[in-house]
Amino acid sequence: MEVLYKSTRDDSKTVQASQAILKGLSEDGGLFVPDHIPSLEKSLRELSDMEYREIAYEVMKLFLTDFTEQELKDCINKAYDSKFDTEEIAPLVEADHAYYLELFHGATIAFKDMALSILPHLMITSARKNHVEDEIVILTATSGDTGKAALAGFADVEGTKIIVFYPKNGVSPIQEKQMVTQKGNNTYVIGIHGNFDDAQTGVKQIFSDKDLEKEMKDRGFCFSSANSINIGRLVPQIVYYVYSYVKLLQEGKIEDGETINVVVPTGNFGNILAAFYAKNMGVPIDKLICASNENKVLYDFFRTGSYDRNRDFMLTSSPSMDILISSNLERLIYRIAENDAKKNAELMAALTREGSYHITEEMKVQLADFYGNYADEQETADRIKELYEKTGYIIDTHTAVASAVYQKYKAETGDGKKTVIASTASPFKFTRSVMNAIDAKYDSMSDFELVDELSGLANVKVPKAIEEIRSAPVIHDTICDKSKMKETVKEILGL
Numbered sequence: 001m002e003v004l005y006k007s008t009r010d011d012s013k014t015v016q017a018s019q020a021i022l023k024g025l026s027e028d029g030g031l032f033v034p035d036h037i038p039s040l041e042k043s044l045r046e047l048s049d050m051e052y053r054e055i056a057y058e059v060m061k062l063f064l065t066d067f068t069e070q071e072l073k074d075c076i077n078k079a080y081d082s083k084f085d086t087e088e089i090a091p092l093v094e095a096d097h098a099y100y101l102e103l104f105h106g107a108t109i110a111f112k113d114m115a116l117s118i119l120p121h122l123m124i125t126s127a128r129k130n131h132v133e134d135e136i137v138i139l140t141a142t143s144g145d146t147g148k149a150a151l152a153g154f155a156d157v158e159g160t161k162i163i164v165f166y167p168k169n170g171v172s173p174i175q176e177k178q179m180v181t182q183k184g185n186n187t188y189v190i191g192i193h194g195n196f197d198d199a200q201t202g203v204k205q206i207f208s209d210k211d212l213e214k215e216m217k218d219r220g221f222c223f224s225s226a227n228s229i230n231i232g233r234l235v236p237q238i239v240y241y242v243y244s245y246v247k248l249l250q251e252g253k254i255e256d257g258e259t260i261n262v263v264v265p266t267g268n269f270g271n272i273l274a275a276f277y278a279k280n281m282g283v284p285i286d287k288l289i290c291a292s293n294e295n296k297v298l299y300d301f302f303r304t305g306s307y308d309r310n311r312d313f314m315l316t317s318s319p320s321m322d323i324l325i326s327s328n329l330e331r332l333i334y335r336i337a338e339n340d341a342k343k344n345a346e347l348m349a350a351l352t353r354e355g356s357y358h359i360t361e362e363m364k365v366q367l368a369d370f371y372g373n374y375a376d377e378q379e380t381a382d383r384i385k386e387l388y389e390k391t392g393y394i395i396d397t398h399t400a401v402a403s404a405v406y407q408k409y410k411a412e413t414g415d416g417k418k419t420v421i422a423s424t425a426s427p428f429k430f431t432r433s434v435m436n437a438i439d440a441k442y443d444s445m446s447d448f449e450l451v452d453e454l455s456g457l458a459n460v461k462v463p464k465a466i467e468e469i470r471s472a473p474v475i476h477d478t479i480c481d482k483s484k485m486k487e488t489v490k491e492i493l494g495l
């Protein structure tokens, strides 16, 4: 059955999946949502002898119904290939009575690779299907991680260019090195004199510049974004929750039909929403455990029904979760408002206006699938150390937030169901915080000394992504003032 997409703020119009992927965001500012969540066609038992790519096809074909079998399989095969350092794509590792779903085996050793390695292919396929002949120019502002994952995903994808702006003095040395050494003759990385907000604001201005849009169009270019609200990033994430259930079944860890819990370290609410969609497709998931760091807006929301961003922004050791506006939550709000776009639009307007909104009791009742909690900096570090000492397994800071929250959940509820914890980054990506958590003596070592030390402790080879940047030449050294971003883009495109 066909799935169409409508906006969370105006549901009078529908578009096909490929059009939603091309647009990213709806014109009214809303997010595209499927008009229904399809059920899995094959039983989980039937899926249990399939590999990751095959399961990806079984899941994604149900959402991207205007893609042909060939188109979708091509996208999947191009995305989940030797860029990943394991055939399994997303291994499931058992440690201390939980299963860690390692989503960090792609090009940039963080889970954003799972979606950003397929998005470029979904996008150019969508362009072709809709007779868009312009070259797609991806424009992104990044505080570090998304930029690199997007660069790696779009590098050398025909019919696209990618331009990434980052705050010259606002990302970690490893993050900067990862970006400025990016290969691919369609990639452009520019440091700006300014902070992340300046980069973000500059990109938004360029996107809404009508004159520039026309100039681009005349020369055969159009802009798009690799933003996490694109359904082309959401749908590929549903796959790994189906996959992890199927894996547990295959390995005899669970009975067919047995319910499991899922814990997700959450920032923008994309990953956990994908788990919610997987549950709605028929995967027997009981609780969706939403783990936050000290930026605990979501924990407060699940507890009180009030979403309130008016608070201090905390810089933590899990920076990819340092977020006060979780954009993808809007899709859940729309859903618990009984798909009432008007009601949702009112709440989102309140968020823009006042920085907060409050849901009704009826809406709150529908959040029963979710459990929210948070871990502070100390609890996060303690959990890394504890798990390492108990099992030898070393997790990154984001995964540690999830793991610490899971400990709290178990202590509070006594729920002993089998549980999958989304492991969203390799510990090698946040080496300093991880090693400091294990022992303060590591503090004096250099970044690359720590990498080797971690490799020894964890008994894990240094990932290629890290090995490469030790010696890789700097390819991108453009710096511009924050007021010159548009000129820089025009220069790159030869306008």
Ligand SMILES: *Cc1c(COP(=O)(O)O)cnc(C)c1O
Pocket (backbone or CB within 6 Å): 110, 111, 112, 145, 228, 265, 266, 267, 268, 269, 270, 271, 272, 320, 321, 398, 424, 425
């Ligand atoms: C982006 C990110 C998250 C948060 O994921 P959302 O889908 O935004 O909730 C968690 N961990 C890591 C390592 C990330 O990069």
